[in-house]
Amino acid sequence: MQNVLIIGGGIAGVEAAIYYRKEGFEVELISDRPYVFIYPIAIWIPVGTSTFDNVAFPLEKLSRRHGFKLTIDRVTSINAKQRAITLEKGGERKTDHLVIATGASKMKHAGIEHTLSICGIPEQSVQLKEKIDALIAKGSGKIAFGFGGNPNDPSGVRGGPGFELFFNLHHHLKKLGIRDRFEMTFFAPMPQPGARMGPKALTLMETLFKRNRFATRYGKKIARFEENGVVFEDESRLESDLTMFIPAGDGQPFIKESDLPLNPAGFIRINEFCEIIGVQGWYAIGDASALEGPDWKAKQGHIAEVMARNAAHNSALAWGFKSGEKKSYRDHLNILCVMDMGNGAGFVYRDDKKALLIPMPIIGHWLKIGWGWYYKMSKMGYIPRIPGM
Template identity: 60%
Template sequence: MKKVLVLGGGFAGIESAIYLRKNNFDVTLVSDRDFFYIYPTSIWVPTGETKFKDICVELIKLQDAHGFKIIIDPVRSIEAKEHRVTLKSGRVMDDYDYLVIAIGASKMKAKGIEHTLSICGAPEQSLLIKDRVQELVEKGSGKIAFGFGGNPNDTSAVRGGPGFELLFNVHNLLKKKGIRENYELTFFAPMPKPGARMGEKALKMMDMFFERTMVKKHFGKKIKAFQNDGVIFEDDSKLESDFTMFIPAGDGHEIIKDSDLPKNAAGFVKIDDFCRVEGFEYIYAVGDVAAIEGPEWRAKQGHIAEVMARNAAHNINEQENNADNHKGYQEHLNILCVMDSGDGAAFVYRDEKKAKMIPLPILGHWLKKGWGKYCRLSKLGRIPRIPGL
């Protein structure tokens, strides 16, 4: 039985391990934490609507469900030409036939970033955000800024949706408590039209959301630095804030930048349409770690990471059996999400042919809640997987 080493315990890594096992490979998964974190549902941790433990799935349970082996030990280095991966403990992994890299991305590091917290950062940051929000609720008033940044070297590495969702959920929390009028909520971003990749209709609807929820906008100015009481922009203007939630753009992982793997200008691994790393026949890269090619509006999302993971597993199996029915990821590129607002949601979809945003009052919130439970149970193999979800 051929051996596959999978690096990463997120959406891309877990999906790769599951589907490689379905193809009867001997799979070892290496992760820097002992749980799989369902990031899309973390937006409810800061508002107390969801408990942290409920969006974590223990890797040992996934191992029992699917039969892959797990090693909890961060990756320290990848030496592709030497066919070697070294872990933080010093353990050397070189006994594999195929390598799947799914370690995600690092984050752009703006000056003063330590004065912010991110809903897309380390999982534990969601709890810290909860503490900060609770402090301001107890105070009875305050200014909260929510924002995200971009990476000029790779436009696919922007993740703004969770920022919008957390903003609207905090608005809804304050509204329920009857104290919303005591708070100034502002959304900021360096680009003139944040969310433009979702399409013009979505942009107009987002403006309606901002107006209806009395959220201020601060768009089109580059971020110079963060301070403990606000955000400084390129023209030295300042957005005052008692708490700033900021999602930095993705950047090439430090381990990848230090490796001998081919990289694009942002430091993401160069791959072909079949997710195979350029110049390396037995190495694949999936999810945020990879340089995704395609239209300008392309975005790195969990469902794209999973498509890439399933394709990589399929293509490894094809390669092993000397077959050529390989599957590419680019034909599956789209933007797909249910953007939650705490009291409803909006269905967002975009591909090469169309872009739409459909309001889902009340029902949408519970649909996304249901998806969170579905994600957990389907990953554990307790309910069937629905194609495309």
């Protein structure tokens, strides 16, 4: 039986481990933490409607259920020429069949230590809750949420979770009857954050911002973060008692230092079948890879899962486990999410033909909660997978 080594225990790596097992491979998954953190539902931790333990799903459960080996360790280097990786505790490992699903690093901004991110290390979701609780106890404050860009690869922008947490915090403060005591401002260096969702979605977002008395600071590059605010390129300042900021994705340092083929941002260059250019038998999926496609393309969890399933299928073809045609991730490029707002949601969809944002009062919020349950149950194989989800 052919062995495959998968590095990365996030959404992409987990999907790859499950589907490589389905295709008949012996699988070892290497992760630097013992759980998959379900980032799409982490937005509720800071406002107290979910807990860390509900969002962090143990990899050991998935390992036992699907029969793959789980190793908790951290990759420190990759050498494609020698077909080897180096682990912090496990030393060098050689492999002819590797799947890189290690996710992205983050752009480095001056003073970033003065911010917290809902898309950063999982523990920051709890730190955000502590900061929010402290502000509520104080009774008033200035709150600034934002996200940044990567000029070398715009697909690494993560704006949606910032908007979701912003709306959820607004709803939380309203329920407590203290929303009018807080200044809430959203900031971003681009003139139209969220533009990739399409013009109709932008118009609706602007309406929601005005209705809920959100201030904005758009179109100014971020010079630095300070303990009590954000300083922009023109030295103007946004005062803040709490700054939540999502830096854009960037290549992992150990990947940038490798001999893998990379794009200018440090993401791994692949073909449409997720095969790493020039490295036979090695694949890259999810945020670690360089996507090709339309200008509005975005790295999302469902795209990472498509790439994982396609890599498993294409590997099975390459090793003669099955017959058929290779599958391309480009056929599935779209933007798809339920943007939760605490008391409802907006269904966001975009492809080459259309761009939608459909309001879903009340039921949208419960649909997103249901998706979190569905993710866990379907990954464990307790319920059937719904195509496209």
